[in-house]
Amino acid sequence: MATILDIQHLTVHFPINIGTVQAVQDVSLSLRQGEVMGLVGESGCGKSTLGFSINRLLRPPGRIVQGKILYHDKDIVTMSERELLSIRGRKIAMIFQDPLTSLNPLFRIDQQFMETLFTHEKGISKKAAFKRAEMMLESLGISRERLMEYPHQMSGGMRQRIMIGMGLILNPDLLIADEPTTSLDVIVEAQFLDLLNELRKQFDLTIILITHNLGNVAQLADRITVMYGGTVMELGEANEIFENPLHPYTKGLLSSIPNIKLDQPKLKTMPGSPPDLVDPPPGCVFHPRCPFVKDICREQKPTPFTRDGHLVNCWLYG
Amino acid sequence: MRENVEDFLNITDLKKHFPLQKGFIDNLLSKEKSFVRAVDGVSFSIKKGEVLGLVGESGCGKTTTGRLILRLLEPTSGEIFYRGQSIFSHSKHEMERMREKMQIIFQDPYASLSPRMSIGKAIGHPLSIHHNSSRNEQRRMVLEIMEKVGLYPAEFFYKKYPHQLSGGQRQRAVIARALVSNPDFVVADEPIAMADVSVRAMLLELMVQLKEEFDLTYLYITHDLATCKYICDQVAIMYLGKIVEIGPLNDVFTNPVHPYTATLMEAVPVPDPKYRRIQPIPKGEIPSAINPPSGCRFHPRCHAAKPMCSEHEPDLIEVSQGHRVACFS
Amino acid sequence: MRYSPAAGIGRMISGIMGMGRKYGIEWWILVMGALIILAIVFMAIFADSLAPFHPLNQNAGPQLAPPGGNHLLGTDNLQRDVWSRIIHGSRTILRVAVLAAIISSVLGIPLGLISGFAGGFFDRLISLIMDSLYSFPGLILAIAFAAMLGPGVINITFAVSVIYIPTYFRLVRGQTLSIKEELYVEAARAIGASGPTILWRYIFPNVIATTVVVFSLNVADAIMIEAALTYLGLGLPPTIVDWGMDLSMGKRFLPSGQWWLITFPGAMISILALGFTMLGEGLAEILNPRLLER
Numbered sequence: 001m002a003t004i005l006d007i008q009h010l011t012v013h014f015p016i017n018i019g020t021v022q023a024v025q026d027v028s029l030s031l032r033q034g035e036v037m038g039l040v041g042e043s044g045c046g047k048s049t050l051g052f053s054i055n056r057l058l059r060p061p062g063r064i065v066q067g068k069i070l071y072h073d074k075d076i077v078t079m080s081e082r083e084l085l086s087i088r089g090r091k092i093a094m095i096f097q098d099p100l101t102s103l104n105p106l107f108r109i110d111q112q113f114m115e116t117l118f119t120h121e122k123g124i125s126k127k128a129a130f131k132r133a134e135m136m137l138e139s140l141g142i143s144r145e146r147l148m149e150y151p152h153q154m155s156g157g158m159r160q161r162i163m164i165g166m167g168l169i170l171n172p173d174l175l176i177a178d179e180p181t182t183s184l185d186v187i188v189e190a191q192f193l194d195l196l197n198e199l200r201k202q203f204d205l206t207i208i209l210i211t212h213n214l215g216n217v218a219q220l221a222d223r224i225t226v227m228y229g230g231t232v233m234e235l236g237e238a239n240e241i242f243e244n245p246l247h248p249y250t251k252g253l254l255s256s257i258p259n260i261k262l263d264q265p266k267l268k269t270m271p272g273s274p275p276d277l278v279d280p281p282p283g284c285v286f287h288p289r290c291p292f293v294k295d296i297c298r299e300q301k302p303t304p305f306t307r308d309g310h311l312v313n314c315w316l317y318g
Numbered sequence: 319m320r321e322n323v324e325d326f327l328n329i330t331d332l333k334k335h336f337p338l339q340k341g342f343i344d345n346l347l348s349k350e351k352s353f354v355r356a357v358d359g360v361s362f363s364i365k366k367g368e369v370l371g372l373v374g375e376s377g378c379g380k381t382t383t384g385r386l387i388l389r390l391l392e393p394t395s396g397e398i399f400y401r402g403q404s405i406f407s408h409s410k411h412e413m414e415r416m417r418e419k420m421q422i423i424f425q426d427p428y429a430s431l432s433p434r435m436s437i438g439k440a441i442g443h444p445l446s447i448h449h450n451s452s453r454n455e456q457r458r459m460v461l462e463i464m465e466k467v468g469l470y471p472a473e474f475f476y477k478k479y480p481h482q483l484s485g486g487q488r489q490r491a492v493i494a495r496a497l498v499s500n501p502d503f504v505v506a507d508e509p510i511a512m513a514d515v516s517v518r519a520m521l522l523e524l525m526v527q528l529k530e531e532f533d534l535t536y537l538y539i540t541h542d543l544a545t546c547k548y549i550c551d552q553v554a555i556m557y558l559g560k561i562v563e564i565g566p567l568n569d570v571f572t573n574p575v576h577p578y579t580a581t582l583m584e585a586v587p588v589p590d591p592k593y594r595r596i597q598p599i600p601k602g603e604i605p606s607a608i609n610p611p612s613g614c615r616f617h618p619r620c621h622a623a624k625p626m627c628s629e630h631e632p633d634l635i636e637v638s639q640g641h642r643v644a645c646f647s
Numbered sequence: 648m649r650y651s652p653a654a655g656i657g658r659m660i661s662g663i664m665g666m667g668r669k670y671g672i673e674w675w676i677l678v679m680g681a682l683i684i685l686a687i688v689f690m691a692i693f694a695d696s697l698a699p700f701h702p703l704n705q706n707a708g709p710q711l712a713p714p715g716g717n718h719l720l721g722t723d724n725l726q727r728d729v730w731s732r733i734i735h736g737s738r739t740i741l742r743v744a745v746l747a748a749i750i751s752s753v754l755g756i757p758l759g760l761i762s763g764f765a766g767g768f769f770d771r772l773i774s775l776i777m778d779s780l781y782s783f784p785g786l787i788l789a790i791a792f793a794a795m796l797g798p799g800v801i802n803i804t805f806a807v808s809v810i811y812i813p814t815y816f817r818l819v820r821g822q823t824l825s826i827k828e829e830l831y832v833e834a835a836r837a838i839g840a841s842g843p844t845i846l847w848r849y850i851f852p853n854v855i856a857t858t859v860v861v862f863s864l865n866v867a868d869a870i871m872i873e874a875a876l877t878y879l880g881l882g883l884p885p886t887i888v889d890w891g892m893d894l895s896m897g898k899r900f901l902p903s904g905q906w907w908l909i910t911f912p913g914a915m916i917s918i919l920a921l922g923f924t925m926l927g928e929g930l931a932e933i934l935n936p937r938l939l940e941r
Contacts (some may be wrong), residue, residue, distance in 0.1 A: 005437065017671075019519040042514040042516055043514055043516050045516075090424050122480050149620075155603045155604075156603075157603050158603070159504060183358065185375035185541065185604065186375060186541060186542075186543075186582060186585045186586055187581060187582065187585045187599060187600065187603075188603055189585070189587070190585035190587070190595075190599045191599050191601075193587075194599065210515075212515050213587055214515075214587075214589040215586065215587020215588050215589045216587050216592070218587065218588060218589045218590055218591045219587060219588075219591075221591075233488050238449065238591045239591050239592070242590060242591050252516065253394075254589065255590055256515070256516060256518070256519035257515060257518075257519075257541075257544075258544035258545050258547060258548060259544065259588060259589055259590065260543055260547070260571075260583060260586045260588065261593060262590075266523075266548070267388065267519040267522060267523065267548055268519065269518070269519040269520040270516045270517075270519065270520070273485070273486050273487070273516075273517055274484070274514055274516070275486040284429065388837060390833065390836060390837055414839050417837070417838060417839035418839065420839045421837065421838070422834070424830055424833075424834060426830055429829060429830035429831060430830040430831050430833075430834040431831055432832075432835075432848075432849050432852070432853065433832040433835075433853060434852035434853050434855075435848070435849070435852065443835070443838060443840065443848075444838040444839065447838065447839050447840055447841075447844070448839060492834075495834075495838070499838075
């Protein structure tokens with residue numbers, strides 16, 4: 001399978017007045033065409049920052065300090081503005097957590113779609129653009145009349161679906177979804193995930209699903225990357241990660257989340273709390289909370305160990 | 319209706335309708351008032367030492383119910399009995415005593431602590447309101463409760479401010495504040511929803527522990543059905559202001575009778591990649607609480623709907639011991 | 648005695664430098680402003696020892712002598728030493744401006760708190776009064792009050808203070824209105840706190856930060872207003888030494904080339920006002936990100 005995106009040793013820092021937040025530290029991962037990659041971790045682990053970096057949508061003072069993001073062998077980090085504009089939105093689309101603030105409240109839905117089309121596909125006629133918007137709404141399972149509505153007239157779940165539509169209207173190769181269901185109710189969330197699955201097949205998409213909800217990735221993802229404190233802890237096939245987690249963090253996480261279908265008598269708790277990214281612990285960033293910590297963990301960052309496509313960054317292995 | 323003396327908390331037909339603000343012109347043109355029927359006839363009872371989980375999606379009225387019980391909001395109608403006595407029959411002074419015994423834990427640990435108050439002072443504030451004990455005695459009680467919730471060493475955390483604590487620590491402080499005055503009853507409104515995933519289990523564990531130690535009774539409000547398993551004895555599912563199913567936890571979970579309960583269970587994301595959903599998800603979304611659907615409120619989305627469902631509202635009927643459902647099917 | 652004053656000062660200086668590194672230029676602006684104010688306060692406190700002549704001494708030297716020699720800043724037409732008058736004038740202006748700011752805040756802040764918290768008719772009434780006061784140009788209002796009250800230091804202080812009450816009121820009321828809706832206020836109600844307790848222990852502490860900033864800027868403004876009032880002749884008997892008054896009297900002599908009579912009082916007014924402004928702005932910049940940096 002072809003690699004569509006290759007992130008190499010990416011480091012992103014946020015210099016603020018109390019210090020520098022090391023949001024993403026030396027992260028490498030590659031994305032295969034057509035797969036759904038789940039990027040999981042708690043708040044502050046760097047997954048959203050990573051997502052924003054791919055399209056160079058980082059808000060200052062955030063800066064990419066080091067690393068490459070290769071999209072079809074072109075480095076996004078060093079690309080010119082012009083080249084970037086042709087990729088952003090067009091080849092790599094992004095949808096966000098809160099659809100209320102991502103959609104312009106002053107424009108009707110059809111206008112929002114058409115504006116996107118006019119900007120990127122020069123010369124497209126109004127009629128053709130409208131037709132495309134109609135077809136998109138059909139794929140989303142929304143009736144055509146709603147094209148004439150304004151965002152505030154729609155419910156949260158519907159707006160979120162419109163957002164996907166906006167992201168997909170230009171037929172991108174890659175869709176980055178940043179916590180798209182966090183603000184949705186459980187049932188709407190399930191509807192949304194089903195839709196995403198459908199659309200992925202229909203549009204032949206590659207998706208990066210950024211979330212803290214392991215249930216979501218279990219449903220949708222082919223491969224999963226577990227992040228913590230700005231670094232990758234573990235990466236592998238979804239089944240592998242759930243059935244055979246290698247990293248102590250992953251193990252701890254999996255045994256501490258409630259599973260409604262399982263008969264778990266008790267949840268295992270993880271001591272401590274996520275690290276301070278301005279002053280991260282030396283060595284392995286998880287070591288203060290790790291039940292298997294060794295001396296080397298406190299001093300050196302672990303070297304990645306891979307076996308059968310299952311990668312883990314831990315001194316217990318390799 | 320004779321309330322069971324064993325019941326610790328008893329709610330009967332509680333309603334809260336919020337009047338809608340209308341624009342000036344609308345007010346002139348039509349006399350009709352519309353209401354948001356946030357809570358529309360809710361009844362349940364909790365025994366001492368029990369935990370009732372109140373579950374539902376946003377807008378179902380669970381948070382409002384919690385606030386009504388604590389009289390942070392005045393109900394439109396209905397009764398609330400605490401230990402056999404109606405809480406509305408109390409004078410202002412007695413109400414204050416109530417506040418000491420009935421406490422609330424909010425969802426957002428940062429927003430529920432004043433940013434300019436040290437943790438120690440914030441936790442100790444209920445004491446300074448309700449107790450006549452000396453400053454030293456109060457400080458001692460605060461330190462004691464802080465250790466119990468895991469803010470250890472207590473002396474160290476006493477002087478800290480909310481922004482210097484992690485999310486999990488803040489929520490512990492909020493729990494400490496709720497428990498410092500030795501209440502009997504605690505309403506926990508989504509207490510772990512805003513904590514990090516790895517910290518949630520710890521907080522749940524803590525709440526269970528404290529319940530045993532202090533002999534508490536909880537009303538646990540949440541939208542996350544999965545967490546109920548670890549703390550609740552009974553569970554009540556709410557939809558658009560009404561309870562659609564209520565019963566012992568195991569019964570409801572193994573045998574969800576109401577179609578909404580069943581779909582809610584199916585919809586919860588399962589962290590197991592091999593699991594694939596069996597039942598279909600209902601279409602559509604939660605309708606507005608201003609103009610709820612006629613008859614059974616779930617009928618437009620229900621796959622088992624019968625013509626009767628759009629005409630009459632079902633009452634809660636007992637399906638098995640303690641397990642009641644409001645459904646015609 | 649474990650601590651020597653030298654070590655104490657050393658620690659203070661390194662503390663200041665540390666803050667400077669942390670906060671950048673806003674901190675230095677604040678420090679500059681504070682130093683200016685401190686210098687002038689020093690001047691005011693030790694006026695008697697610092698001034699070479701008595702400010703009202705009409706025989707201090709030759710008439711209209713230019714700066715130099717015995718008289719650092721020259722003498723005025725009544726043969727009084729300008730430098731001494733400058734030194735003593737600092738007392739007056741500081742007293743009036745700071746006192747006026749204190750009165751404004753002591754009246755405006757509680758009104759804002761109560762009005763915002765209570766709402767209803769009371770709130771509407773007070774807001775109406777405050778808005779009317781606020782819509783008057785400050786100087787005009789001050790002139791009106793000063794004219795009504797008559798001359799005198801106390802009267803001028805009152806006249807100046809009235810202008811700022813609405814400012815504090817609006818600021819505090821606005822903040823109270825929004826803080827009232829915060830979850831921690833609801834939590835306070837849930838634990839049984841009474842209205843006044845909530846106001847005092849929950850709302851007021853969260854409002855203080857911005858009021859301190861306003862206070863500083865308030866004083867800066869009050870300085871200018873006081874100077875303006877005395878310049879216009881409204882306010883102080885000639886036995887009081889005041890920069891504004893000197894400014895007014897000095898302007899007559901500018902065409903004849905005696906520039907030192909208005910330059911120095913004018914400069915001092917500007918410098919003192921600048922000092923307070925820098926303090927206020929510096930504070931605002933520093934406190935703001937702090938408030939946001941949760």
